[in-house]
Amino acid sequence: MSVGASHEWGRRALEFVDAVGRLSAPDLIEKFEAQIAAAGFHAYIMAGLPAIGSSLTDLTIANGWPEAWFEIYEKENFCQVDPVPRHGCSTVQPFEWSEAVYDRDKEPQAHQVMTWAAEFGLKRGYCIPLHYDDGGAMISMAGSDPELDPVSKSALQLISIYAHNRIRALNRPKVPRRGPLTPREREILKWAAEGKTSWEISVILDLSERTVKFHLIEASRKLNAVNRTAAVAKALAWGLIKL
Structure with missing residues (x-):
């Protein structure tokens, strides 16, 4: 050349x-x-x-x-x-x-x-x-x-x-701007990612099952997810939680 x-x-x-x-x-x-x-x-x-x-x-x-x-x-x-x-x-x-x-x-x-x-x-x-x-x-x-x-x-x-x-x-998917997940929401999503039910998470974290479900609904709303499974998937994909 x-x-x-x-x-x-x-x-x-x-x-x-x-x-x-x-x-x-x-x-x-x-x-x-x-x-x-x-x-x-x-x-x-x-x-x-x-x-x-x-x-x-x-x-x-x-x-x-x-x-x-x-x-x-x-x-x-x-x-x-x-x-x-x-x-x-x-x-x-x-x-x-x-x-x-x-x-x-x-x-x-x-x-x-x-x-x-x-x-x-x-x-x-x-x-x-x-x-x-x-x-x-x-x-x-x-x-x-x-x-x-x-x-x-x-x-x-x-x-x-x-x-x-x-x-x-x-x-790369962009994290929505509705506001970051709270530490509690991340914690609950992490347990959900490991296959725990709302009741099992409530026992692990010493919370009421109703409170756990509330946090899951809020996390799903912030992540534009249709349900907890989708919320977990998005949180993992975006690095918001880790297994």
């Missing part, structure tokens, strides 16, 4: 990082797609790392795969045999798809994934794994003959991380 091209990728990455915090989700996706297209990538996906029983649809936060390929991938449950996300679970370093090794004889399904992907023009790919305290994710992009020199890969890594984190933040 020439010095000029190297500087161009550096400029692209810095401009993207500078702009990303001001972009809405649609504008961010459009800008991200333009950046990876400049390197020869015409398809991508941002998704959580696979777990047993998970589907790609459930894990995906941004989908730029060919629609037909995504449908096949889900129908055949390729998420469980694809060597690329499997390798992403075991490394913190970005890697090319070719580095996700597998045994063609012992893992015919893994080979089928890569063969079918190539038929959709996804012949060479680059994957950036991300690992958080609460799980992991990956940004995987592909094309027929993308630019995979060290400079462009470093720039794409930076761009992808910022894009993913911004989308993740935009998708």
Whole structure:
């Protein structure tokens, strides 16, 4: 790569990082797609790392795969045999798809994934794994003959991380502004999350059952939850209580 091209990728990455915090989700996706297209990538996906029983649809936060390929991938449950996300679970370093090794004889399904992907023009790919305290994710992009020199890969890594984190933040549920839960409401919701009934919670906390139910109703109202089960789910998702 020439010095000029190297500087161009550096400029692209810095401009993207500078702009990303001001972009809405649609504008961010459009800008991200333009950046990876400049390197020869015409398809991508941002998704959580696979777990047993998970589907790609459930894990995906941004989908730029060919629609037909995504449908096949889900129908055949390729998420469980694809060597690329499997390798992403075991490394913190970005890697090319070719580095996700597998045994063609012992893992015919893994080979089928890569063969079918190539038929959709996804012949060479680059994957950036991300690992958080609460799980992991990956940004995987592909094309027929993308630019995979060290400079462009470093720039794409930076761009992808910022894009993913911004989308993740935009998708995160916002805590309602009706007012914070009181310590007592949090305490009662925590016991409810552990499966305790209103009567059992009243015994544990030395309160009347009527008082416990009142606090559960108030917590549900503040969380815009239709019932105590929904209130518990929202409180856990928003980090208001922990098990």
